[in-house]
Amino acid sequence: MTDTTSSPQGVSPGGASGDPIRRPVFVGPHLARRYARERRFRLLGLASVATAGVILLILLGSIVSKGYSAFWQHEVDLDITFSAEELNPDGGPVERETLLRANYLDMVRDALKREFPDAADDRRERRMLYGLVSPNADLALRNMVLEDPSLIGTTQTVAIKMSDDMDTFAKGFIDRDLPEGDRRVKDREISWHDHLEAEGRVHAAFNVDFFTTGDSREPEEAGIYGALIGSILTLTVTLLVSFPIGVMAAAYLEEFAPKNRFTDLIEVNINNLAAVPSIVFGLLGLAVFLNFFGLPRSAPLAGGLVLALMTLPTIIIASRSALKAVPPSIREAALGLGASRLQVVTHHVLPLAMPGILTGTIIGMAQALGETAPLLMIGMVAFIVDVPQSFTDPATVLPVQVYIWADSPERAFVEKTSAAIMVLLGFLVLMNAVAVLLRKRFERRW
Amino acid sequence: MQTFIVVLALLGFAAVGYTMGRARAVMTAGGMPKDLHSLPSYYGSYTAIWIGLPSLILLAIWLIVQPYVIDGVVMGGLPAGMTEGLSPSEYGLLLNDIRNTATGNISARAGEPAIAEAATQLKSLSQTSFILMVIAAFGVGAGGLAFARNRISPDLRARNTVEKVINVVLIISSLIAILTTVGIVLSLLFESFIFFTKVPFYEFLFGLNWSPQTALRSDQVGSSGAFGAIPLFVGTLLITFIAMIVAAPIGLMSAIYMAEYADPRFRAFAKPMLEVLAGIPTVVYGFFAALTVAPFFRNAGESIGLDVSSESALAAGVVMGIMIIPFVSSLSDDVINAVPQSLRDGSYGLGATKSETIRSVIVPAALPGIVGALLLAVSRAIGETMIVVMAAGLAANLTVNPLEAVTTVTVQIVTLLVGDQEFDSAKTLSAFALGLVLFFITLALNVIALSVVRKYREKYD
Numbered sequence: 087m088t089d090t091t092s093s094p095q096g097v098s099p100g101g102a103s104g105d106p107i108r109r110p111v112f113v114g115p116h117l118a119r120r121y122a123r124e125r126r127f128r129l130l131g132l133a134s135v136a137t138a139g140v141i142l143l144i145l146l147g148s149i150v151s152k153g154y155s156a157f158w159q160h161e162v163d164l165d166i167t168f169s170a171e172e173l174n175p176d177g178g179p180v181e182r183e184t185l186l187r188a189n190y191l192d193m194v195r196d197a198l199k200r201e202f203p204d205a206a207d208d209r210r211e212r213r214m215l216y217g218l219v220s221p222n223a224d225l226a227l228r229n230m231v232l233e234d235p236s237l238i239g240t241t242q243t244v245a246i247k248m249s250d251d252m253d254t255f256a257k258g259f260i261d262r263d264l265p266e267g268d269r270r271v272k273d274r275e276i277s278w279h280d281h282l283e284a285e286g287r288v289h290a291a292f293n294v295d296f297f298t299t300g301d302s303r304e305p306e307e308a309g310i311y312g313a314l315i316g317s318i319l320t321l322t323v324t325l326l327v328s329f330p331i332g333v334m335a336a337a338y339l340e341e342f343a344p345k346n347r348f349t350d351l352i353e354v355n356i357n358n359l360a361a362v363p364s365i366v367f368g369l370l371g372l373a374v375f376l377n378f379f380g381l382p383r384s385a386p387l388a389g390g391l392v393l394a395l396m397t398l399p400t401i402i403i404a405s406r407s408a409l410k411a412v413p414p415s416i417r418e419a420a421l422g423l424g425a426s427r428l429q430v431v432t433h434h435v436l437p438l439a440m441p442g443i444l445t446g447t448i449i450g451m452a453q454a455l456g457e458t459a460p461l462l463m464i465g466m467v468a469f470i471v472d473v474p475q476s477f478t479d480p481a482t483v484l485p486v487q488v489y490i491w492a493d494s495p496e497r498a499f500v501e502k503t504s505a506a507i508m509v510l511l512g513f514l515v516l517m518n519a520v521a522v523l524l525r526k527r528f529e530r531r532w
Numbered sequence: 533m534q535t536f537i538v539v540l541a542l543l544g545f546a547a548v549g550y551t552m553g554r555a556r557a558v559m560t561a562g563g564m565p566k567d568l569h570s571l572p573s574y575y576g577s578y579t580a581i582w583i584g585l586p587s588l589i590l591l592a593i594w595l596i597v598q599p600y601v602i603d604g605v606v607m608g609g610l611p612a613g614m615t616e617g618l619s620p621s622e623y624g625l626l627l628n629d630i631r632n633t634a635t636g637n638i639s640a641r642a643g644e645p646a647i648a649e650a651a652t653q654l655k656s657l658s659q660t661s662f663i664l665m666v667i668a669a670f671g672v673g674a675g676g677l678a679f680a681r682n683r684i685s686p687d688l689r690a691r692n693t694v695e696k697v698i699n700v701v702l703i704i705s706s707l708i709a710i711l712t713t714v715g716i717v718l719s720l721l722f723e724s725f726i727f728f729t730k731v732p733f734y735e736f737l738f739g740l741n742w743s744p745q746t747a748l749r750s751d752q753v754g755s756s757g758a759f760g761a762i763p764l765f766v767g768t769l770l771i772t773f774i775a776m777i778v779a780a781p782i783g784l785m786s787a788i789y790m791a792e793y794a795d796p797r798f799r800a801f802a803k804p805m806l807e808v809l810a811g812i813p814t815v816v817y818g819f820f821a822a823l824t825v826a827p828f829f830r831n832a833g834e835s836i837g838l839d840v841s842s843e844s845a846l847a848a849g850v851v852m853g854i855m856i857i858p859f860v861s862s863l864s865d866d867v868i869n870a871v872p873q874s875l876r877d878g879s880y881g882l883g884a885t886k887s888e889t890i891r892s893v894i895v896p897a898a899l900p901g902i903v904g905a906l907l908l909a910v911s912r913a914i915g916e917t918m919i920v921v922m923a924a925g926l927a928a929n930l931t932v933n934p935l936e937a938v939t940t941v942t943v944q945i946v947t948l949l950v951g952d953q954e955f956d957s958a959k960t961l962s963a964f965a966l967g968l969v970l971f972f973i974t975l976a977l978n979v980i981a982l983s984v985v986r987k988y989r990e991k992y993d
Contacts, residue, residue, distance in 0.1 A: 120885055127887035131789025134782045135802050138861075141854050142809050148824045149816070331705045338702035356709045361908065361978040362971065363915025365942050366716060369967040372949065373719035380599075395712050402709070428695045456813025459917035459942070462950050485815040492819050492922060500823065507816050514811060 149511075153504025159293040159306060160256040161245040162219065162282055164197040168231060170239040180235045188231075190224035194246060202278060214274060220247040220306045245291065250305040250498035252279060256288060259497075270497065296505065300471045301487065305498035308491070310506050312473045316386060316466075316481030317455060317513075319474060323390020324397060324454050329447055331394075332401030333436075336443075339402070340409040341431050360399035367396045368463030376464055383465040384480040392460050397450040404446020408439040413532045441528035448521040452514050458485040484510045535595065538666055542591070542673060546584035549677050553579025553684060561686045570691035578683075578690040581697055582676035587669045594665045602657045603627060606650050614646060630654055720971060723964035730958040731759045736965060738762060742928035742939075744948060744959045759962050761969070763928040767845065767938030771920060772913040774849025774934055775856055779913075780906060782853075783860025790861070791868040792890055810858035818922030821851035826923055833935065843925035843937040852919050856909045863908060867901030867985075868894060900988035904981040911977035915970060917942040941966050 172188050174180050198215050205211045223246045230244070231237055247253075254260055255271045256279065266273050282288050300312030335356075343349040371392035375381045381388040412435050420430040436443075461467070466482050467490060474481035482490070484506065491503040557575030561567040568575070607627065618626065633651035684690075728736070739760015786806070790799055826847035833840030840846070871894050879889040895902070925937030926947060948963040 124885045124887045128793055131785045134785035135789055137782055138857055139805055145820050331708055334702050334705035338706045352706055355713050358978055363974055365917045366967055366971050370716045370719055374715050458815045462946055467950055485813050488815050
């Protein structure tokens with residue numbers, strides 16, 4: 087220990103091996119190992135964060151790469167003859183009733199047969215030929231004629247939606263080099279498709295119907311509009327119920343409640359409710375709202391109430407911390423000017439805490455928007471074509487629509503599912519962005 | 533919808549009452565609001581409360597009682613032969629037929645004259661009752677208005693009354709949380725109790741066979757129903773275990789890196805990224821698991837000669853682990869940040885490197901909190917539904933092989949309750965028994981985790 091004077095760290099005489107500068111013995115060769123271990127540990131941490139990031143990218147990437155193609159739909163231009171015999175058999179003034187009942191599918195089929203006369207003889211081939219276009223193609227024609235009866239008797243070039251398999255093929259997702267038995271689209275269909283394409287009749291159009299129609303068994307007809315409206319109706323109920331109750335409960339617990347065992351019990355309760363699995367809330371909704379109170383099944387009303395109970399803890403906890411952040415000096419000043427305790431809260435504390443409360447509420451709503459399991463329990467998983475009009479109509483919501491489509495066997499539903507997920511994520515990003523903006527712009531720090 | 537309009541109309545009435553009460557108060561004070569005990573608006577609110585509260589309470593009671601009375605009258609009016617000796621469920625069926633006929637829906641027995649007659653009676657009774665209800669509600673409201681108007685004088689302590697009412701409303705709102713818990717426990721206990729009268733308790737908890745198909749007829753074969761939940765518990769634990777193997781190290785190491793190493797710029801980028809991972813709906817994870825991860829594991833298994841089920845526990849567990857990573861990391865991040873700086877400084881002062889400090893000082897100091905975070909994560913994984921519904925199997929295999937398909941408690945609850953239900957079959961009721969088990973297990977885990985975390989916090993505060 088005599089050498090301590092020569093170096094502040096304490097150097098021992100025999101420690102270093104041929105090194106001109108003598109190193110302290112207790113670090114010696116260990117130090118490099120310790121630093122290496124330090125670097126490894128740090129790298130491990132970085133790798134963990136990076137893993138999470140990479141997984142997120144893979145997740146989003148796989149959704150986008152599967153779903154982007156759903157936003158357009160291939161159509162084929164066919165020369166449709168709006169036959170006067172079918173639409174206006176007696177030659178008099180056009181009757182709406184006749185137009186509604188007319189067989190438009192035959193007009194599409196006639197157009198296809200004219201295009202490919204050689205396929206018209208064999209029954210099986212004919213069926214295959216008709217399968218090129220969507221089985222619901224007649225509805226579009228009917229609407230055209232209803233809108234403009236002067237079309238009757240003329241021949242028009244109309245863009246008809248292709249069926250889901252042909253659409254998938256036209257998008258290039260079915261490999262034509264596979265043996266015929268291994269793919270959904272047969273050689274014959276491919277030759278027709280190539281023929282139509284060579285004539286310039288096949289083209290892709292933006293899939294407007296995806297955003298304007300309800301669910302359908304035919305992937306090319308299915309849209310998310312119904313689920314979107316269902317989500318909006320459900321979330322409206324959730325917001326109307328959970329926001330006032332949540333804010334009032336938070337205000338009571340934070341501003342008025344005496345500190346006793348009872349309020350402690352409420353607090354513990356709220357914290358536990360926040361961690362109860364969502365499916366248990368579904369069971370509660372099924373047993374209480376549907377079986378006991380007799381609310382309609384599958385309705386946004388029942389779904390919204392269940393989600394409201396689920397979001398309540400989130401809103402209460404967020405509102406309480408927002409209220410807690412308001413400094414006591416504000417309360418004392420208001421009390422000193424003669425305001426009652428309720429006036430202090432409603433006139434001063436609540437307005438100041440509002441940005442924080444709203445941020446918490448939006449985040450709670452975003453959670454509710456993505457929630458699926460409890461809604462399955464109360465029957466919102468039904469196949470519903472119509473767009474819901476009121477809180478008691480049968481409806482489904484966006485995440486449940488994702489679940490329903492993910493369960494469907496058709497290949498074309500995979501892209502629909504991914505597209506629906508993209509829309510759902512879009513709404514979530516939007517809501518969270520609003521929440522962040524609110525927090526950044528209005529939140530005050532005292 | 534009609535009721536909704538009535539409620540709106542009553543609220544409108546209360547709003548009118550508000551302005552009337554306010555004007556009345558100013559008038560009684562001879563146009564000098566300063567002579568009033570409270571601000572004029574409190575007299576308005578006082579009047580509005582007297583109109584709205586009694587009439588809305590009446591409305592609620594009416595709506596609850598009305599169906600029982602009307603149903604009783606209608607069923608009483610049916611020929612005696614139709615209602616005698618019916619079981620409760622048959623009685624309900626008959627009532628349903630009458631209701632459907634009345635609303636014009638398709639009903640099995642619409643043709644029968646007695647049913648048609650009862651339906652007309654039901655319809656006319658409902659209409660009469662609705663009109664009576666509206667009249668009564670508005671009558672009570674008008675009475676409240678008259679009473680409040682009479683009471684209003686400069687000496688009336690309107691503010692105190694209004695604040696008392698508001699205080700009661702606030703207390704009621706904070707009781708909703710307790711009511712929800714009570715509702716959950718009661719509804720689960722009630723249905724489970726009926727289930728346990730059909731299936732013995734020990735058979736449910738310790739049975740090794742789960743096949744909830746019950747026979748419709750007694751002579752049917754192979755569907756007597758077995759309700760041993762052990763395979764479900766094992767499946768749930770297996771998937772949870774896999775999830776924790778993924779989530780615990782990654783989440784913990786991310787938290788350590790973010791709390792101890794990362795500079796603010798990196799944090800500002802990485803924290804929102806983890807939050808995005810946390811904000812993705814579970815149904816999206818389910819889709820990802822079923823369509824991307826499961827086939828990947830299957831192909832990877834095939835290429836090395838392993839037989840991986842396409843609904844393997846591995847895929848569901850790994851994706852569930854991914855979902856839980858942000859949960860573990862944000863909770864542990866908080867816990868690690870709560871370790872006092874003095875402990876770190878002491879360790880550095882003794883010459884320890886950063887990683888040595890983390891391993892031998894910070895993690896041991898934060899251990900209770902980390903354990904709490906992991907317990908919360910486990911409870912999350914056990915209760916998670918959509919990922920396993922979409923990616924795990926339905927068959928209740930009793931196995932711990934992660935490459936095989938297993939089923940979980942939540943999957944079974946969903947499959948048992950989606951679709952048609954009869955509430956007297958053991959099959960449907962067993963879902964509630966499973967829900968009860970799920971509720972108590974997650975509750976216990978949460979209580980333990982929260983108390984561990986709290987105790988730890990007290991140590992450093």
